[in-house]
Amino acid sequence: MNQLDTDIIIAGGGLAGATLALALARTLPQLRVTVVEAFPLSAEALPESYQPSYDARSTALAWGSRLIFEELGLWQRLSEHATPIRRIHVSDRGHFGATRLNATDHRQEALGYVADNRWMGLCLMRELLRTDVAWEAPAEVTGMQPLPEGVRVTLDSQEGGRELTAQCLVVADGGRSGLREKLGFRVDEQAYDQHALIANVTTANSHDYTAYERFTDAGPMALLPHGSPTRAGQTAALVWTLDSEALDDLLSLSNDDKCHRLQQRFGWRLGRFIRIGECSHYPLTLKTVDESIRPGVALVGNAAHTLHPVAGQGFNLALRGLMALVEQFRLATEREQALGSLPVLKGYQNRHRQDWQQTVRFSDSLIQLFGTHVPLVATARDAGLMGLDLLPGAKRWFARQAMGLGGRRAEIRAPGNHSTERNHHE
Numbered sequence: 001m002n003q004l005d006t007d008i009i010i011a012g013g014g015l016a017g018a019t020l021a022l023a024l025a026r027t028l029p030q031l032r033v034t035v036v037e038a039f040p041l042s043a044e045a046l047p048e049s050y051q052p053s054y055d056a057r058s059t060a061l062a063w064g065s066r067l068i069f070e071e072l073g074l075w076q077r078l079s080e081h082a083t084p085i086r087r088i089h090v091s092d093r094g095h096f097g098a099t100r101l102n103a104t105d106h107r108q109e110a111l112g113y114v115a116d117n118r119w120m121g122l123c124l125m126r127e128l129l130r131t132d133v134a135w136e137a138p139a140e141v142t143g144m145q146p147l148p149e150g151v152r153v154t155l156d157s158q159e160g161g162r163e164l165t166a167q168c169l170v171v172a173d174g175g176r177s178g179l180r181e182k183l184g185f186r187v188d189e190q191a192y193d194q195h196a197l198i199a200n201v202t203t204a205n206s207h208d209y210t211a212y213e214r215f216t217d218a219g220p221m222a223l224l225p226h227g228s229p230t231r232a233g234q235t236a237a238l239v240w241t242l243d244s245e246a247l248d249d250l251l252s253l254s255n256d257d258k259c260h261r262l263q264q265r266f267g268w269r270l271g272r273f274i275r276i277g278e279c280s281h282y283p284l285t286l287k288t289v290d291e292s293i294r295p296g297v298a299l300v301g302n303a304a305h306t307l308h309p310v311a312g313q314g315f316n317l318a319l320r321g322l323m324a325l326v327e328q329f330r331l332a333t334e335r336e337q338a339l340g341s342l343p344v345l346k347g348y349q350n351r352h353r354q355d356w357q358q359t360v361r362f363s364d365s366l367i368q369l370f371g372t373h374v375p376l377v378a379t380a381r382d383a384g385l386m387g388l389d390l391l392p393g394a395k396r397w398f399a400r401q402a403m404g405l406g407g408r409r410a411e412i413r414a415p416g417n418h419s420t421e422r423n424h425h426e
């Protein structure tokens, strides 16, 4: 394989691509890894320069994701700005059903965490700059041809087009760039006819580290604890699902009126809504592929599955998939198999498939179930929430999904044993 330019090319240095590069550098340092990223690398890409911003976008990290970041030696740094979720309150507005999940019931300090995406990006970049991972940025992967011993990948950058050969191309270009379509993957797309509105909000009462998942007749919403990890504050990260008309209507309102509308939808559990920050919004679709591999190519992250954000599962699922792929590369290296060979990549797909199908079903069924106005279904879902509260087995299952522990246990742990922060919380 030495005649190849590199071993693995990762198309996309977003959260999934950068985490994969770090996991490979930690687990298989003998492999040559090149990340191709469309955006330039920022010279100030260091956590030391980080100032939390009120308007930053954040991600809910499940407990299982913390375990993975611990194995990658990144958790200690990440946790400096990761707000713990100690309780989850799931309710159906206007109906009686509700369920509560509590970290202490699972003998854990948190069910999950909320971390700003920019902070996660800086922590990842800081660690990556200390490894031998090579970067091509700004540059885009524009195509790929299979070779008998791997793949030839076409790059486009300001200096013009060029080619790089590798054993395997990992596509981590997110849900929208379209590289997977260009490479012939069939994508199943289900539009929800809804948009997610994202903003940080200030409330009169402290969140006390509780995440609220609330299903309203106009769509689900989540309010996640945000801000200091050590002092429960009054900022929450809002994910609000709305149809196009309701979204346009909301965006046209003043700050006070937006707060008022939010109050009507959410209620008073967090007291009065005082301020709503910059609002961004995304059309919601469920995108999945039947097959996430081809000879020489594997899809990861949003390129493999884009979920509804209200259940906060997308990146958590992506992380488990990345660990499945790294484990497969580790086995292939041990067995001296080509990294891009079909049996190796099939192993990745098989390892990850059950988790991914189950997680897609879980978040999609939440949306379908709670999106309905049919009275019988509404009663059944309330009974379901009540039942969840009363039946420890069902509740435990639900909690494990929410904590990102529902998938195969093997993929929760990062492969290898390279941790400087080995987990002592199990």
Ligand SMILES: Cc1cc2nc3c(=O)[nH]c(=O)nc-3n(C[C@H](O)[C@H](O)[C@H](O)COP(=O)(O)OP(=O)(O)OC[C@H]3O[C@@H](n4cnc5c(N)ncnc54)[C@H](O)[C@@H]3O)c2cc1C
Pocket (backbone or CB within 6 Å): 011, 012, 013, 014, 015, 016, 017, 036, 037, 038, 039, 058, 059, 060, 061, 139, 140, 141, 142, 172, 173, 174, 175, 177, 179, 196, 198, 239, 282, 300, 301, 302, 303, 309, 312, 313, 314, 315, 316, 317, 318
């Ligand atoms: C509103 C919203 C809220 C969410 N909340 C949560 C949550 O709470 N918890 C959770 O687990 N998940 C959440 N998610 C999902 C999570 O954000 C995604 O799973 C995660 O960002 C996926 O990252 P990615 O690296 O796959 O894709 P992206 O973040 O889209 O990164 C793709 C990267 O590839 C680069 N790129 C694109 N095309 C090319 C190319 N041809 N060549 C080279 N580079 C290229 C881009 O510049 C980008 O840097 C949410 C998603 C949305 C939309």
